[in-house]
Amino acid sequence: MSHSLSATQNGEIQGLGKSQHERMRHDHLITSKQLSRADIETVLDRAAEIDADPSAVADRHANSVLGLLFFEPSTRTKMSFETAMKRLGGSVIDMGSIESSSVKKGETLADTVRVTEGYADALVLRHPKQGSATMASEFVDVPLLNAGDGAGHHPTQTLLDLYTIRENAGLDDLTIGIMGDLKYGRTVHSLSYALTNFDTRQHFISPESLQLPRDVVYDLHQQGERTQIREHDSLEEILPSLDVLYVTRIQRERFPDENEYQKIAGEYQIDLETLEDARDELTVMHPLPRVDEIAPEIDDTDHAAYFEQAHNGIPVRMALLDLLLENHTRGDTDE
């Protein structure tokens, strides 16, 4: 993969970084926008290899340390990175609770990452501010993986979503429906960007108040010559054409009152009856945790891929860490 994981060909923001910040290395994973089709395929291929034979990589990064910088709680993402690193033979450090750390004393993120890069061979950052991972990556030389920057990006989620789609339906000639909270759901935005690298028809299904932000639509149109984008307010009309239905949670706090929420959210929940018109091969995905968007009765059908999707976080994160650590080490010896 060489230094192409953060390839700049189609990532405008990365392009900015390149021209202005010489110290920025091309071995960070900040946004799914930076990923070319070749990058994505490299990661997914490596993930598939690892998935097929995890023991082959069990000692591969035995002397490596991964630093987990979680400025907001996300137990699952953290556990997933921890497991991935340990299954590569490496170890993990974290900064403990924010309450007792230097951050509480008012340290900047720039300082925190500059200190901790001395302790670790790669860093994983989760931070509530948008753009935090981009900024942090400009201050460090070790690979930095964005595990969520506020309402911004969460590219490792995107890659595990892509992996799951590829395993179940294939990534080209794909018809996908993405349903729920499309306004605030960064998972959705990241996934949509990444899918523009493939021949896809993307249908966005949401109540009007939770439609995709116009900026995201703008970007999808900019990037997406290979992609058709349609917006709908109901699943019914397009369900029969879908290969994949990606469901996200509509949060209660998005609505002024409980009645409004119940009424609207109810229209975007699925059960066996909803899926009667679906193709037999329809794959149903969800980033989890779910509340009542997907009825439990779907869990036992062949449609359900959401638990598999969650499990795929391990091989995909192993693949990413493996590629970035390998890339970084090789880069060092080259210099």
Added chain:
Amino acid sequence: MSDDHDHHDGHDDHELRVSKIRSGTVIDHVRGGQALNVLAILGIDGSDGEEVSVGMNVPSDRFARKDIVKVEGRELSQDEVDVLSLIAPDATINIVRDYDVIEKHRVERPDLVEEVLSCPNTGCITTGDEPVSSRFEVLDDGVRCGYCETIVRDGIPSLIDT
């Protein structure tokens, strides 16, 4: 020098409003009301002792009203003035030496503006205490924060970092 330079001989009232400069830069055809933003965006506040004159709502051949900014003793480079395209896209830049306009050009849209605008997104990392300067990509119809990726199309003058 040129037919759209609004210092027609005999228009003494123009001369009074904005005097000619000996050497420096005249930024002409600034949209009415943007002169002070032009100075703010260029970081010119007179504190370096430069002589600055500003004409506001001057009658213009091209627009009904325009602003003019003259900076004595300083020749602004193309890179310095291109950022003005965000708020004064029609501006013309006249470089003056010994009362003669020796160079005249338009502002061009840069690809990137740095340390000029502040991000309006309160959730953006650049709005905190981090040691980072703002960076905006210039789009056809607005600007986009290089960190949080927020796109701003309207109200760009209000983002000028003063």
